[in-house]
Amino acid sequence: MEPLEDLELLMEETFAEEAEPPAELFQKVDATIVLGRGVDNRYLVLAVSAVQKEDGSHEKHLVITASQSRACKELCILRNGWCSVPVEPGDIIHLEGDCTSDTWIIDEDSGYLILYPDMLISGTSIASSIRCLRRAVLSETFRSSDPVTRQMLIGTVLHEVFQKAISDSFDPEKLQELALQTVQEIRHLKEMYRLNLNQDEVKQDVEEYLPSFSKWAGDFMHKHSPADSPQMQLSLPSDGGNNNAACNIEVIKALDIEESIWSPRFGLKGKIDVTVGVKIHRGCRTKYKVMPLELKTGKESNSIEHRSQLVLYTLLSQERRADPEAGLLLYLRTGRMYPVPARRLDKRELLKLRNQMAFSLFHRISKPATGKEKTELNPLPQVIEEQQTCKYCSQAGNCALYSRAVEQHTDDRSAARGTLPRIKEETQHLKATHLEYFSLWCLMLTLESKSKDNKKNNQNIWLMPSSEMERSGNCIGNLIRTEHVKTVCDGEYLHNFQRRNGAMPVTNLMAGDRIILSGEERTLFALSRGYVREINVTTITCLLDRNLSVLPESTLFRLDQEEKNCDIDTPLGNLSKLMKNTDASQKLRDLIIDFREPQFIPYLSSILPHDAKDTVASILKGLNKPQRQAMKKVLLSKDYTLIVGMPGTGKTTTICALVSSLLRRYIQISRNLPRRKFADRRPLSPWHFWKNSTIVT
């Protein structure tokens, strides 16, 4: 077939689709609420009532439905601690447990209720909410405000070294080699530059851990006899009444590294450091389990936070395989490993915490009941008032800021009286105009994200079969892998897919689109993410973050277009930074919030290196007069320049010319710089010169 005929055929098909849209299917695909029963059941709560029993105990009764028509009603009874779940009519919930004669019972001993299950919350977030729910919600909101420290960098490097070693060798020489190789990776060098550390310092820190790596491997891997490994205390629920907790744990091999799992069952997501195959020897019996192994490079705290992470990972693991029932917590500084059983009690309490977090994150805004009330941001979970915790909290600034600017805790009658001095101290550098600005833009950004969230959600991937999703044009199912996987680099693998039978369906997917790859099987859900590289009538080529060649050749896949979730994280992070007590932020507040007039240098000659003039002139040649004027203005700018123009008037072209000329300046200047001391020999980036000329279009 000639290429042109191809195109004509495709267009005919496209128009045919447009002429006769399968109305009822489109309706389903676009429905905001997808209800249903089964593993991923989704119930709509119709009514909530508190019931007092004769024995004085309380229950919460929910009338729920899993049918789109709301015709089939079921009852869900919450008992004990579950009564406190902040569930309201209109909410979507997921239920785990048993349902007999249309009645669910969620109590201390059985069942779980997951509030807004399609909101996936990370394991670390939930673990951190144990100490302070407010902090956990704040760091979900102001994501980028946690500055990376030296310990974090070392931690990241050590994780990678261990992860490479477990699939290779713990031989001391090999470890040295892996350490050196890891320290030299570009992304780590960038962080080192930012932290003003050099390679040797980092390498030295990393090397201190390596003997413990080998010790751990000697203790737990490649054993001749089970008794060679240290004895541990661990009893699994499936061992029943067997109270013999003593066992030997032998790690057979690493099955996956940084396995990323989304769990629409439990409303969780996370990345498992190492997924290991483990033999548990108890007396003469041996059990094989696939478990999460969590690495920690910090203090050997064996804390609830660390242990909770593993409990949550056992829940995540159930999306892919049998319940691990336990996880392993390994402290790399000593090589000591702790087994962590996933008891019902812990899972229950953690899922209740997840529900509280989900509630806070979902109800960010109070909708006015009448037209008179204002739309406002809701208060966050309460300040905990624990000096010791608050002193070291990375969200302390945002916590105080939100309290003062949004919750307006300024008088002595408010609930957070004990924290008033701290709140005042953390925010005293801010004027009323700054607080108002923060509050206003928090609200605006939250409203914006809310309005976009409601339209679409990745939930269609798990709630909608690919055959149905395909009709919307944002999904292709029934794909098989063809040709070899080409490894572009670590974390980038080029895959080819074709329809198992026949040609590709008509689709919106285009080269450059972000996609989520899943197996058609439920257990292979959201295996990998990546981009479409190329798509034609027969084949789709994708760049994925995982190598799928480990799966059987016959595995059927589906590709779903990743929903563009609007990125309010960046502006919210910037908003938080704008309020910081630093000179740079002070200057920006001055300019942006208090409208100080931007300043300009009078003459170009005072800032442009002599020999850069020709190059800049040649760049200017391609621009028209207003563009040149705009460009000159930016080069003279001490603060910022605002370039405004009608669409198509060439704002982008001007900016390209600017970047190009600033880059020239960089080359010119750095060539003339005197050699600096070693510790100070950082690459000069164009941003050094760029940062005085913020450009907004």
Add this chain to the structure above:
DNA sequence: CCTCTGCAGAGAGGA
């Protein structure tokens, strides 16, 4: 009718 708009993100440790 146009343009736009942003794109990774969970976890790295501290106490």
